[in-house]
Amino acid sequence: MTSAETSAETSARPAAVPRPQPAVDTAPLRALRRRRALLQVACWVVTAFMVVPVYLIALAAFSSRSALNEFPLRFLPTSFSTETMSTFLSSTGVLAGLINSIMVGLLTLVVSFLIGVPAGYAIARFAFRGHDQYQLFLLFTRALPIVVLSVPLAQLFLSTGVYDTPLAVTLLHSALALPTTILLTSAVFLAVPVDAEEAARIFGCTPVGAFTRVVLPLALPGIAAASIFTFVMSWNEVLGATILTLNQRTLPAQVLSSLSDSPLAFRFAGGFFLIIPAIVFIAVMRRYLLNMWGTTIR
Amino acid sequence: MAEITIQNLVKTYPGQTERATDDVSLHVDDGEFMVLLGPSGCGKTTLLRMVAGLELPDAGSVHIGGRDVTYLPPNKRNLSMVFQSYAVFPHRRVRHNIGFGLAMAKVPKAEIEKKVAWAADLLQLGPYLDRYPAQLSGGQRQRVAVARAIVMDADVLLMDEPLSNLDALLRLGFRAELKRIVEQIGTTTLYVTHDQVEALSLGDRIAVMRTGQVAQLGRPIEVYDHPSDTFVGGFIGSPPMNFLDAMAHGGVDGGVDGGTITVGDAKLPAPGGLPDGPVRLGIRAEAISVVDAHTEGAVPAMVDVVEPLGAATLLTVRVGEQEVKVQVPPDVNVRNGQTVHLSLTPRAMRLYDAETGLGLDLR
Numbered sequence: 001m002t003s004a005e006t007s008a009e010t011s012a013r014p015a016a017v018p019r020p021q022p023a024v025d026t027a028p029l030r031a032l033r034r035r036r037a038l039l040q041v042a043c044w045v046v047t048a049f050m051v052v053p054v055y056l057i058a059l060a061a062f063s064s065r066s067a068l069n070e071f072p073l074r075f076l077p078t079s080f081s082t083e084t085m086s087t088f089l090s091s092t093g094v095l096a097g098l099i100n101s102i103m104v105g106l107l108t109l110v111v112s113f114l115i116g117v118p119a120g121y122a123i124a125r126f127a128f129r130g131h132d133q134y135q136l137f138l139l140f141t142r143a144l145p146i147v148v149l150s151v152p153l154a155q156l157f158l159s160t161g162v163y164d165t166p167l168a169v170t171l172l173h174s175a176l177a178l179p180t181t182i183l184l185t186s187a188v189f190l191a192v193p194v195d196a197e198e199a200a201r202i203f204g205c206t207p208v209g210a211f212t213r214v215v216l217p218l219a220l221p222g223i224a225a226a227s228i229f230t231f232v233m234s235w236n237e238v239l240g241a242t243i244l245t246l247n248q249r250t251l252p253a254q255v256l257s258s259l260s261d262s263p264l265a266f267r268f269a270g271g272f273f274l275i276i277p278a279i280v281f282i283a284v285m286r287r288y289l290l291n292m293w294g295t296t297i298r
Numbered sequence: 299m300a301e302i303t304i305q306n307l308v309k310t311y312p313g314q315t316e317r318a319t320d321d322v323s324l325h326v327d328d329g330e331f332m333v334l335l336g337p338s339g340c341g342k343t344t345l346l347r348m349v350a351g352l353e354l355p356d357a358g359s360v361h362i363g364g365r366d367v368t369y370l371p372p373n374k375r376n377l378s379m380v381f382q383s384y385a386v387f388p389h390r391r392v393r394h395n396i397g398f399g400l401a402m403a404k405v406p407k408a409e410i411e412k413k414v415a416w417a418a419d420l421l422q423l424g425p426y427l428d429r430y431p432a433q434l435s436g437g438q439r440q441r442v443a444v445a446r447a448i449v450m451d452a453d454v455l456l457m458d459e460p461l462s463n464l465d466a467l468l469r470l471g472f473r474a475e476l477k478r479i480v481e482q483i484g485t486t487t488l489y490v491t492h493d494q495v496e497a498l499s500l501g502d503r504i505a506v507m508r509t510g511q512v513a514q515l516g517r518p519i520e521v522y523d524h525p526s527d528t529f530v531g532g533f534i535g536s537p538p539m540n541f542l543d544a545m546a547h548g549g550v551d552g553g554v555d556g557g558t559i560t561v562g563d564a565k566l567p568a569p570g571g572l573p574d575g576p577v578r579l580g581i582r583a584e585a586i587s588v589v590d591a592h593t594e595g596a597v598p599a600m601v602d603v604v605e606p607l608g609a610a611t612l613l614t615v616r617v618g619e620q621e622v623k624v625q626v627p628p629d630v631n632v633r634n635g636q637t638v639h640l641s642l643t644p645r646a647m648r649l650y651d652a653e654t655g656l657g658l659d660l661r
């Protein structure tokens with residue numbers, strides 16, 4: 001078809017008569033869109049609220065010392081330097097503290113889950129005398145201030161020779177983490193359908209087999225979430241860790257004790273470094289939080 | 299292959315006052331297909347779960363193949379089950395769901411694959427083998443549950459309403475298929491349903507349950523023709539059995555055919571030996587026919603509703619104050635409001651105690 005033909009055809013058509021359109025009330029749809037947009041904005045605000053401080057700390061941690069003292073501060077990385085960071089990392093106690101912290105975090109995870117997961121399962125699945133009271137009682141441990149717990153513990157650990165070891169901190173953190181571990185995992189197990197477990201029993205599994213083959217895989221996302229919670233709690237806990245150790249400090253305890261007499265740059269580096277492991281751990285565990293079999297449990 | 303003997307099973311759930319099963323005894327022969335039939339909440343699932351070992355009875359015993367399994371865990375009973383709630387494993391693909399029991403029994407991989415393919419073919423699950431249950435429809439999930447159960451060479455197959463979520467066509471096809479498979483592998487089967495057509499068509503015997511008790515146990519045709527009480531008669535059959543208030547006159551003592559029954563104004567012959575007084579007369583819709591007014595013993599009735607069903611026409615008529623369902627051939631021509639005369643086939647009449655509803659056994 002040539003262009004001449006096309007134009008001829010177009011001109012042959014009668015002039016478009018504007019047909020009256022029935023009025024459509026799009027107000028509800030527009031209102032909905034507006035609300036969605038507002039929600040988006042709210043999400044961005046919350047995200048910014050979380051991210052901006054992290055960004056500022058990261059910026060400061062990777063700026064040269066002179067840039068840090070400039071006024072006004074820049075919002076974009078202009079003078080990238082690893083100088084502050086490496087000073088921080090090579091300063092005494094930081095590496096040891098890091099190792100201690102990771103060790104305590106993982107050990108706490110192991111101890112509190114070895115005790116907490118079976119307890120959570122029992123609360124979710126069995127009706128026993130004192131079931132509700134037990135649940136309430138669990139929360140009481142958290143009602144005690146950490147200081148109140150730590151001082152007698154320090155006394156006890158001193159006399160048993162556990163004082164000033166990662167084990168001491170692990171024990172305290174496990175005690176602190178257990179209530180939440182138990183209550184979180186019991187909620188997770190409650191969401192695992194009982195009948196799937198029963199089907200496993202019918203088709204030849206022992207109780208333990210049914211647990212490991214069916215219940216545990218189904219509970220994994222929730223357990224991952226609980227583990228994030230526990231690890232981050234242990235990572236961030238300073239007070240008890242400070243009371244129970246002298247030389248074998250965890251990283252936050254180490255940083256805290258040397259913070260007051262450090263230069264500003266050092267503080268930023270320490271702050272930034274404290275954030276990283278928690279973020280890495282969350283990123284790793286996030287995989288298990290997402291739906292794995294085309295569905296998350298409930 | 300094994301027989302199931304259930305003796306005096308009593309179960310009350312914790313915190314409940316009513317018994318879920320109340321002294322149930324039942325014997326299922328080796329290779330028999332036993333159907334548990336009853337209204338919702340009558341204790342069918344509870345009974346099945348006690349046979350499976352998922353629920354412990356308060357009293358009584360369960361024997362499978364002569365072995366006392368009452369307190370044995372489910373995995374030691376060598377049985378297989380279709381759950382009412384399907385209970386497929388959400389974290390396993392359909393293929394591994396079906397093969398789960400075989401894998402647990404350490405069956406060689408090649409054989410598992412063969413059996414899974416066989417079951418998938420039978421239940422039309424072929425295209426879905428590599429999906430997760432969450433990606434299936436309810437009916438497909440149910441078929442996975444059935445497939446998972448039938449691939450096992452178990453002594454006992456327990457099925458809790460395995461066809462409830464299939465469409466009518468699939469259900470019809472699969473019902474016949476299921477009957478064939480079970481006959482073929484000869485597994486002793488305990489099958490729960492509240493669909494009486496399914497019960498009548500599948501069962502070697504039917505146990506009709508009511509509020510935790512077995513109301514009647516017998517072959518389908520027996521249960522259909524001779525309901526032991528008004529509950530069973532009213533539950534089985536579509537439409538259910540009609541019950542009419544009537545008066546019995548015993549006639550000559552011990553006489554064979556001396557008695558009469560009065561329904562409304564009509565006098566009908568009845569077996570002798572009846573106590574004088576009120577009775578309930580039970581009769582199926584297809585045992586009533588429409589006749590002309592002069593027939594001996596015809597009962598007059600008013601037509602209320604006419605429902606053509608294709609193969610037959612269902613009439614709802616009124617005898618005095620009582621409603622009666624009548625099934626007539628499709629060519630019978632009646633209209634609403636018309637008065638018709640009904641003839642009750644004497645052989646098909648069942649008499650029940652007016653108060654207890656129990657059958658007056660005069661057969």
Ligand SMILES: Nc1ncnc2c1ncn2[C@@H]1O[C@H](COP(=O)(O)OP(=O)(O)OP(=O)(O)O)[C@@H](O)[C@H]1O
Binds near residue numbers: 336337344345
């Ligand atoms: N876990 C439970 N706790 C308390 N009561 C229960 C429990 N399970 C069942 N019941 C009660 O026991 C009775 C029997 O229940 P069951 O599940 O055996 O009925 P069913 O015959 O299978 O009914 P349906 O046809 O609806 O499946 C019901 O009254 C029910 O409310």
Ligand SMILES: [Mg+2]
Binds near residue numbers: 342343344382458
């Ligand atoms: Mg049921």
